[in-house]
Amino acid sequence: VSAAEKYVAAAYGVVFVFVLVWVAIIAAKLARLEREAAELAELARARRPEA
Amino acid sequence: MAAAIVMIFLVAPEDADQGLSQKIFYFHVPIALTAYAGFGLGAWKALRVLWTRGERYDLESYSAIHQGTIFGALTLITGAIWAKASWGVWWTWSSNQLVLFLVLFLFYCAYFMLRFSLEPGPRRERISAVYALFGVALIPVSFFAIRLANDFIHPTVFTREGPQMTGTMFTAFCVAWAAILMLAYLMYRVELAGKRTDAYLRDLREALTA
Numbered sequence A: 001v002s003a004a005e006k007y008v009a010a011a012y013g014v015v016f017v018f019v020l021v022w023v024a025i026i027a028a029k030l031a032r033l034e035r036e037a038a039e040l041a042e043l044a045r046a047r048r049p050e051a
Numbered sequence B: 001m002a003a004a005i006v007m008i009f010l011v012a013p014e015d016a017d018q019g020l021s022q023k024i025f026y027f028h029v030p031i032a033l034t035a036y037a038g039f040g041l042g043a044w045k046a047l048r049v050l051w052t053r054g055e056r057y058d059l060e061s062y063s064a065i066h067q068g069t070i071f072g073a074l075t076l077i078t079g080a081i082w083a084k085a086s087w088g089v090w091w092t093w094s095s096n097q098l099v100l101f102l103v104l105f106l107f108y109c110a111y112f113m114l115r116f117s118l119e120p121g122p123r124r125e126r127i128s129a130v131y132a133l134f135g136v137a138l139i140p141v142s143f144f145a146i147r148l149a150n151d152f153i154h155p156t157v158f159t160r161e162g163p164q165m166t167g168t169m170f171t172a173f174c175v176a177w178a179a180i181l182m183l184a185y186l187m188y189r190v191e192l193a194g195k196r197t198d199a200y201l202r203d204l205r206e207a208l209t210a
Helices: A003-047 B002-011 B020-052 B055-086 B096-116 B122-136 B138-148 B167-209
Strands: none
Touching: A003 B020, A003 B055, A003 B167, B002 B020, B002 B167, B020 B055, B020 B096, B020 B122, B020 B138, B020 B167, B055 B096, B055 B122, B055 B167, B096 B122, B096 B138, B122 B138
8 A cells, every 4th residue: 555545545534534423423412312302201291280 | 425436536537746645635625615614604694693683593603613613624634634645744834825724723713612601692692703703804815825925835726727627627526525515514404403402402491390
């Protein structure tokens, strides 16, 4: 593998890793939002007067 | 993005001067232009904040600047790798284009420090918007610095005579730029949706626990 090939792979690899990290962060945030929404739904159910 | 990769590596010819390392250009330059677009969009939304006092524009401005900063960091990293491959150094302070882009990037990094040092509310929205608008003035300075200062280190590909590359190379560049812009826009929309959902859940929690 030539030096130029290593540099090109590194440049494109950095972009790929950045996008991958961003996806992981968004996935973690989505999981947190889902948890919070479930908690609020539970809270709303508990507050609802019995029919 | 797949089309861009195919165009870059299988269709576009290898540069006669730089060889394979020139392939970094097809990602580095579109990423830099996308960073400018992110900062520009952030400034436009900041102007809407000041104009309409709309809270939603503050979140949009923040998200756009966040994307601009992510792509700005990628510009600096891919640029450093390309510099090492072409010039033999990771960085040179004698290139105005590089230094001005670094200044622009650091200016927007400070935007986050300013924003998170203030209490959420109309005051933070206004101060953040004014700061974002000041930053946008640096974009044309950074973009045209290379032409104004006769910078011989950083190459000038786009001149008044048009792009200094073959038609296939230019097509590959345009496809790569479209792919990067679409990626950035997708990231912007997803981030914005996440932040808005976060705000709605916060409001809902306050309403339910009141």
